[in-house]
Amino acid sequence: xxxxxxxxxxxxxxxxxxxxxxxxxxxxxxxDQMEQILLDLSLENADDEELNGIFRCAHSIKGxxxxxxxxxxxxxxxHMESLLDKLRRHELTPVPQMVDVLxxxxxxSRSLLSRHQTGEQGEAPSTADLVRRIAELxxxxxPDVPTRLPSQMPDVRTSVAAPQLVAQASxxxxxxxxxxxxxxxxxxxxxxxxxxxxxxxxxFRDIPGLGSIADGVAEDPSIRSFQVTTxxxxxxxxDLFAFHVAKEQVVITTLAPDLALSxxxxxxxxxxxxxxxxxxxxxxxxxxxxxxxxxxxxxxxxNKAVPSKVSEAKAGTQAHVESSTIRVAVNKVDQxxxxxxxxxxxxxxxxxxxxxxxxxxxxxxxxxxxxxxxNTRDLQESVMSxxxxxxxxxxxxxxxxxxxxxxxxxxxxxxxxxxEATELDKGLVEKITDPLTHLVRNSGDHGIEMxxxxxxxxxxxxxxxxxxxSHQGGSIVIEVKDDGRGLSREKILRKARERGMDVSDQxxxxxVWQLIFAPGFSTAEVVTDVSxxxxxxxxxxxxIAALNGSVEVDSSEGYGMRVSVRLPLTLAIMDGMxxxxxxxxxxxxxxxxxxxxxxxxxxxxxVAQGSRLVKVREEYMPVIAMEKIxxxxxxxxxxxxxxxxxxxxxxxxxxxxxxxxxxxxxxVVKNLESNYRKVPNVSGATILGDGKVALILDTSSMVRRAxx
Amino acid sequence: xxxxxxxxxxxSMRKMVAFTLSxxxxxxVEAVDGQDAYEKAQTHDIDLVLADQNMPRLDGIGLxxxxxxxxxxxxxxxxxxxxxxxxxxxxxxRSAGATGWLVKPFDPNRLIEVIRKVMP
Numbered sequence: 137x138x139x140x141x142x143x144x145x146x147x148x149x150x151x152x153x154x155x156x157x158x159x160x161x162x163x164x165x166x167x168d169q170m171e172q173i174l175l176d177l178s179l180e181n182a183d184d185e186e187l188n189g190i191f192r193c194a195h196s197i198k199g200x201x202x203x204x205x206x207x208x209x210x211x212x213x214x215h216m217e218s219l220l221d222k223l224r225r226h227e228l229t230p231v232p233q234m235v236d237v238l239x240x241x242x243x244x245s246r247s248l249l250s251r252h253q254t255g256e257q258g259e260a261p262s263t264a265d266l267v268r269r270i271a272e273l274x275x276x277x278x279p280d281v282p283t284r285l286p287s288q289m290p291d292v293r294t295s296v297a298a299p300q301l302v303a304q305a306s307x308x309x310x311x312x313x314x315x316x317x318x319x320x321x322x323x324x325x326x327x328x329x330x331x332x333x334x335x336x337x338x339x340f341r342d343i344p345g346l347g348s349i350a351d352g353v354a355e356d357p358s359i360r361s362f363q364v365t366t367x368x369x370x371x372x373x374x375d376l377f378a379f380h381v382a383k384e385q386v387v388i389t390t391l392a393p394d395l396a397l398s399x400x401x402x403x404x405x406x407x408x409x410x411x412x413x414x415x416x417x418x419x420x421x422x423x424x425x426x427x428x429x430x431x432x433x434x435x436x437x438x439n440k441a442v443p444s445k446v447s448e449a450k451a452g453t454q455a456h457v458e459s460s461t462i463r464v465a466v467n468k469v470d471q472x473x474x475x476x477x478x479x480x481x482x483x484x485x486x487x488x489x490x491x492x493x494x495x496x497x498x499x500x501x502x503x504x505x506x507x508x509x510x511n512t513r514d515l516q517e518s519v520m521s522x523x524x525x526x527x528x529x530x531x532x533x534x535x536x537x538x539x540x541x542x543x544x545x546x547x548x549x550x551x552x553x554x555x556e557a558t559e560l561d562k563g564l565v566e567k568i569t570d571p572l573t574h575l576v577r578n579s580g581d582h583g584i585e586m587x588x589x590x591x592x593x594x595x596x597x598x599x600x601x602x603x604x605x606s607h608q609g610g611s612i613v614i615e616v617k618d619d620g621r622g623l624s625r626e627k628i629l630r631k632a633r634e635r636g637m638d639v640s641d642q643x644x645x646x647x648v649w650q651l652i653f654a655p656g657f658s659t660a661e662v663v664t665d666v667s668x669x670x671x672x673x674x675x676x677x678x679x680i681a682a683l684n685g686s687v688e689v690d691s692s693e694g695y696g697m698r699v700s701v702r703l704p705l706t707l708a709i710m711d712g713m714x715x716x717x718x719x720x721x722x723x724x725x726x727x728x729x730x731x732x733x734x735x736x737x738x739x740x741x742x743v744a745q746g747s748r749l750v751k752v753r754e755e756y757m758p759v760i761a762m763e764k765i766x767x768x769x770x771x772x773x774x775x776x777x778x779x780x781x782x783x784x785x786x787x788x789x790x791x792x793x794x795x796x797x798x799x800x801x802x803x804v805v806k807n808l809e810s811n812y813r814k815v816p817n818v819s820g821a822t823i824l825g826d827g828k829v830a831l832i833l834d835t836s837s838m839v840r841r842a843x844x
Numbered sequence: 845x846x847x848x849x850x851x852x853x854x855x856s857m858r859k860m861v862a863f864t865l866s867x868x869x870x871x872x873v874e875a876v877d878g879q880d881a882y883e884k885a886q887t888h889d890i891d892l893v894l895a896d897q898n899m900p901r902l903d904g905i906g907l908x909x910x911x912x913x914x915x916x917x918x919x920x921x922x923x924x925x926x927x928x929x930x931x932x933x934x935x936x937x938r939s940a941g942a943t944g945w946l947v948k949p950f951d952p953n954r955l956i957e958v959i960r961k962v963m964p
Contacts, residue, residue: 152860152952154863155856155859155860155863158855158856158859159856162854162855162856189900192853192898192899192900195898195927196853196854196898198927199854199857199927199948199949200854200856200857202927202948202949203856203857203860203948203949203950204856204860210949406946406947406950406954407923407944407945407946407947407950407954407958408934408944408945409943409944409961409962410934410937410938410942410943410944413938413941413942413943413944414912414918414919414920414921414922414941414943415892415919415920415921415922415943415962415964416921416943416944416962
């Protein structure tokens with residue numbers, strides 16, 4: 137007894153807050169996983185392991201939330217768990233409404249968790265309606281889904297002010313239910329005669345509305361224990377008990393509400409030991425009534441997880457990943473990348489300086505330098521790969537988004553993804569997510585037609601949006617493709633003229649499609665004639681261009697549209713072509729270089745205002761003299777450049793006039809803006825092997841200037 | 845120092861349990877599921893097993909059953925952590941050879957209280 141009291145009072149020693157962060161991360165992962173499985177779930181033949189998987193996610197979150205005192209999350213996930221439990225036991229058949237309500241509940245749980253995480257004050261989002269719908273589904277009904285106002289949409293980012301019901305629930309201490317009832321464990325003792333406490337039970341029962349009382353488990357025969365459900369305060373109870381026992385003899389412990397939710401009254405015992413079980417303390421009281429006859433082997437089978445091969449593999453990977461990954465701050469990785477970048481430059485410098493050494497004399501030194509070259513390159517690749525993360529991180533958000541969008545618009549959309557394992561620099565992944573979201577939303581919103589329209593056009597009812605990622609050379613190409621209505625050349629041209637843009641009918645299709653990226657040019661107006669939300673594709677294009685990327689559009693009216701986004705794999709290192717002009721060296725991004733050739737003077741024609749054009753295989757393109765735009769001094773020779781490098785951007789080409797082609801190499805990109813200031817036609821700088829600085833040309837802006 | 849094998853697939857619960865038990869002076873071996881626990885049980889000296897019931901790969905009761913097949917674990921106390929203390933669960937635990945059960949959520953003091961009762 138004394139030991140029990142002493143330990144009961146020792147609760148302050150345990151600070152559970154240190155586990156909150158782990159719990160938040162874990163709950164987030166569980167919610168992600170739950171969402172993933174829910175989205176993949178085929179209702180007609182739901183896999184046992186999938187149902188178990190979703191159940192386990194809800195179960196884990198509930199357990200953690202209850203343990204760490206997040207009663208609102210515990211309550212919501214408890215209801216989810218109850219529904220999922222019935223599903224996995226095949227007591228209910230899954231219907232779409234269940235998936236809907238579970239997804240919404242997952243969102244709501246996320247937003248509740250983020251409130252706890254950020255310590256946000258104010259009213260919590262409402263879960264009352266979700267709980268009602270879950271309960272109705274769990275009892276075999278199909279609840280009405282209220283028409284949701286935007287402000288009631290569950291959303292992780294925006295914690296919206298919620299109806300009052302929840303505010304009440306969440307304002308109460310974690311152990312109280314909405315009714316104000318609490319579940320208590322009341323221990324009375326030590327008593328000379330345990331039965332002397334029976335009067336307390338009777339007294340309790342004699343007072344109407346006080347609540348319910350039942351015998352609890354007591355390990356010490358001199359202690360009497362009761363399980364009580366009541367809305368009375370501790371003080372009131374102590375006053376009441378004081379008629380029969382001393383207040384000092386009464387210990388009131390609040391039980392977690394979760395127990396009340398999940399366990400039947402007969403099971404309201406916090407722990408217990410089996411009689412005769414190995415390791416069981418002989419003296420333990422045994423309040424369990426094991427109904428051996430009632431339970432058959434079938435129940436055992438339900439409790440026992442029957443994991444399929446797939447799940448075993450999955451779980452195995454999870455456990456494996458957990459023990460073999462470490463979390464590292466991004467800035468540490470960046471620092472490492474920076475240092476390796478410096479090393480690459482030093483190595484290039486050594487390689488260049490050693491080029492003229494006599495191989496016979498410096499054999500060992502040269503062999504060492506060759507090793508250094510190889511090791512540096514390997515090191516650089518390994519270090520860069522640390523920052524690489526798979527595109528699946530980005531793609532995984534789209535199934536949910538499209539599902540919600542399709543539901544809202546009454547459309548039917550399937551999402552197909554390819555190349556999820558394609559890796560991309562973390563910095564780029566973060567920056568490409570918003571533009572891609574925009575493009576996918578656009579396809580779903582404006583590209584895919586209503587099911588009836590699709591059927592009328594002889595297309596399948598379900599529209600398909602295909603997302604793919606692949607490596608192409610030193611770039612990654614991400615495509616968003618839909619089989620919707622596509623772009624209309626006439627409408628775009630008409631719209632462009634209405635907006636006062638100077639466009640000719642001679643524009644190629646590619647050039648026409650590029651018009652949709654003009655500022656203020658809404659595809660909504662063009663494609664669907666639905667006015668309203670301007671979609672701001674110009675912003676998408678600008679963001680992608682800022683990443684040294686490009687966007688290409690391909691479309692066929694009535695059949696769909698494809699937007700390809702081409703991005704460098706990383707922003708830190710670039711494949712470049714170095715060209716010499718006078719005494720200067722410039723770097724051209726290799727991805728934009730199309731070809732180079734020795735120019736024949738007869739192929740160059742001069743047009744108005746001294747502009748020159750060159751004809752390359754029946755195509756005329758503007759000629760840019762590098763020495764003019766960078767005002768490079770010529771040292772007397774008067775020799776003019778006669779080599780042209782054709783660069784392409786956004787489907788347009790220009791020819792750059794240079795003196796010589798020096799070579800191709802990887803360059804470490806140094807930001808000019810942060811170290812100096814923005815310079816026209818220049819996107820950055822790098823340090824060459826000989827220690828000189830070379831400017832990296834911004835070919836897309838050069839093309840833009842030349843063409844417009 | 846007595847060793848406890850703490851098995852839970854939830855990292856936060858596992859850390860909490862491990863922290864609580866280490867604070868109470870026990871050596872804690874952590875395992876992420878029943879299968880992992882079963883493997884670790886072979887290579888560690890374990891005085892008590894504390895296993896979550898609902899876990900992927902191998903659940904608490906399954907783990908109990910497998911451990912009891914080993915002479916080494918014939919008498920080691922095995923406690924099952926569960927959110928449901930239904931008779932079905934108890935029956936399953938009992939027939940698998942578990943020593944007892946503890947209902948989640950529990951507070952750290954309760955955990956130590958229960959452990960002290962069964963620790964040999």
